[in-house]
Amino acid sequence: MPYRFVVASTLLLLSSLCMAQGPAPAISYTRDIQPIFTEKCVACHACYDSACQLNLGSGEGAGRGASKIPVYDGERSKAQAPTRLFYDASGKAAWQRQGFYSVLDAQGSQAALMARMLELGHRTPLQPNAKLPSEIVLGLSRENMCPQPAEFDAYAGAHPKEGMPLAVTGLTDQQYQTLQRWLASGAPIDEQGLAPSARESLQVAQWENLLNAPGARESLVARWLYEHWFLAHIYFEGGEPGHFFQWVRSRTPSGQPIDLINTRRPNDDPGTQVYYRLWPVQGVIVHKTHITYPLSAAKMARVKTLFYSGDWQVTALPGYGPARRANPFETFEAIPAKARYQFMLDNAEYFVRTFIRGPVCRGQIATDVIRDNFWALFQAPEHDLYVTDPVYRGQATPLLAMPGQNDDVGSVLSLWLAYRDKRNEYEALRRDFYAHAPAPSWSSLWAGNDNALLSIFRHFDSASVTKGLIGEVPQTMWLFDYPLLERTYYQLAVNFDVFGNVSHQAQTRLYFDLIRNGAEQNFLRLMPAGSREDFLDDWYQNSGKFKMWLDYESIDDDKRSALKLDPQGPKKDFVNQLLTRYGELNAKPDPINRCNGAYCSRPNIDPALQDAEQALSRLASRPAAGLKVIEQLPEATLLRVQTASGKREFYSMLRNRAHSNVAFMLGESLRYQPGLDTLTIFPGILSSYPNFIFNVPADQVPAFVEAMQAVRDGASFDRVVERWGIRRSHPQFWQYFHDQTRYLQEVDPLEAGVMDMNRYENL
Structure with a gap:
């Protein structure tokens, strides 16, 4: 049966159930839909490496839709037009002029592309905590398949196990029904942009006044500062949790709506008078793009001391262009x-x-x-x-x-x-x-x-x-x-x-x-x-x-x-x-990897975690020639250790690959020295892209270490994964995956964001 009829029948059934139970409350994108996307979709659909450029971290991204044009193409002979969300276009029509197509709109008698993709995934659940079928390709080697609505039936026929969410424990029944009801109702989006608090607004005004102050010296310093802050997720002293800002160039001064100057690079010619403005970061915060920077009264005093305390002068402001981009030392040589x-x-x-x-x-x-x-x-x-x-x-x-x-x-x-x-x-x-x-x-x-x-x-x-x-x-x-x-x-x-x-x-x-x-x-x-x-x-x-x-x-x-x-x-x-x-x-400090005595754990932590770290130190800083399990491990593995009292710690297990040299663009595998690979094990999350998670009770860490030491081949490693591994198909996969973000919110809330699972491996 074609999937369009399956989806239509499912939606009719859902509608009948809702009518039988009385009118369902109106679905809010902000309240009901974005939280589902954040939990089940954003881990793969954020930033430029979103599959098909479908970014589900905001209503703007969901409405923009998908594109067949890949951002990452190391062989293209001509630069392509930028497609930065919130920057290079605004609204569905503008994005469609840039080659995007809707995943939310119904197509005549056919349900929306997203509805059909979700139905395909919902009809083919994974075997709990089993390895995925070999025909499902994951990671960066996966072809960027981006079927348009008219191409969906062919996609589903060729890839019947690759609905959405892709190759992972999927939506709950309630989440699935909510999304399908929303899509059937036309997928309305009521998202409101993040707005600064009163205290943040005051600091925004103070910083914008500093960077937009008149004078040649002030203008040159402001340009240099902007070029060094344009990537930052700015947060303010005493600001609201989760509120971050970005520096942008605008045609309009402070107090007026921002009219964005969206050049390819931050040091391209703006073509007009520039005002430096602070713009709230919109959408879900994802860890991989979240590079934070603090602004405060102390930072402002520091900037003024560094740049305005001397008697240096600017005789003429530099222009823009390739030569100015190529040598910022000449462009800003007037600044000490x-x-x-x-x-x-x-x-x-x-x-x-x-x-x-x-x-x-x-x-x-x-x-x-x-x-x-x-x-x-x-x-x-x-x-x-x-x-x-x-x-x-x-x-x-x-x-x-x-x-x-x-x-x-x-x-x-x-x-x-x-x-x-x-x-x-x-x-x-x-x-x-x-x-x-x-x-x-x-x-x-x-x-x-x-x-x-x-x-x-x-x-x-x-x-x-x-x-x-x-x-x-x-x-x-x-x-x-x-x-x-x-x-x-x-x-x-x-x-x-x-x-x-x-x-x-x-x-x-x-x-x-x-x-x-x-x-x-x-x-x-x-x-x-x-x-x-x-x-x-x-x-x-x-x-x-x-x-x-x-x-x-x-x-x-x-x-x-x-x-x-x-x-x-x-x-x-x-x-x-x-x-x-x-x-x-x-x-x-790192006593696990550089243990110089009898105690190879951090002081002043839970004794159960101290015992765990003591055991883990036996795996650290040893060459793969003597620790064969390293050959089976991916680049960045997370180990979640939980004590009997409920306290848990994450440890990063990083595989350090050895090379004879790293001096050439091509042929890296020819310079690889696998017998010299080592493991670094350290408390905390040291990668935005976890490749796998092990969940080990603290009292089982010694057994886990012994099992890792005993690994000699893929079969013996599989036994370790079967006992402690959290595969993509694990019934509680999302609970463990998002516990990384909850952990960061507890230990370092400013750095917390949704982790990326595009590189989560099928171990």
């Missing part, structure tokens, strides 16, 4: 470098998150150029020659331009070579100037607040950033100075266009390779003279040596370091001294 750098250091975690975790929701364009785990440190401004030496700054600034502004496909190679040579000229200049500077010492490292020590973990095509030094001592470390931090931010956040073509994306990826190399070389200058080439040989094995010869400037291995380090293990000694000297800044 010390102010710019210190502002970024104050909230360094935010800035590193913008380009490591990022808002583009699928980062493999860039993440294959970084190691799976490393730590990031920052050079103190008073030891940064770009900040302190105007002669050096003057010579370095023209060399700091970045590629990606010209996306001519035929010019990729010539553009890359030109920017590579310019970057290497800068590295040679830096090497020579620093050779005459005082030898680096502990005072060379910035230690202003707990943003000074960061841990980065790559999870194949996504990555995360966390304050503190987490995990085993990593193979590599990065040391940012101001030119490196600012270039990385502009290259991967401000100037990166997710809708760009293959040339733009390739240039971005290739230059990020140089950025990584620069950060590593900065760090190696802290190591003893004579040891740095040995480190590089370890970091760039095999084909990496050819890349070093071909594309990287040589390192200074002669200039001494003032750090007194053990010559037999200088990096390990550096870490030990770093943890001792800057222990108060280390936001996340």
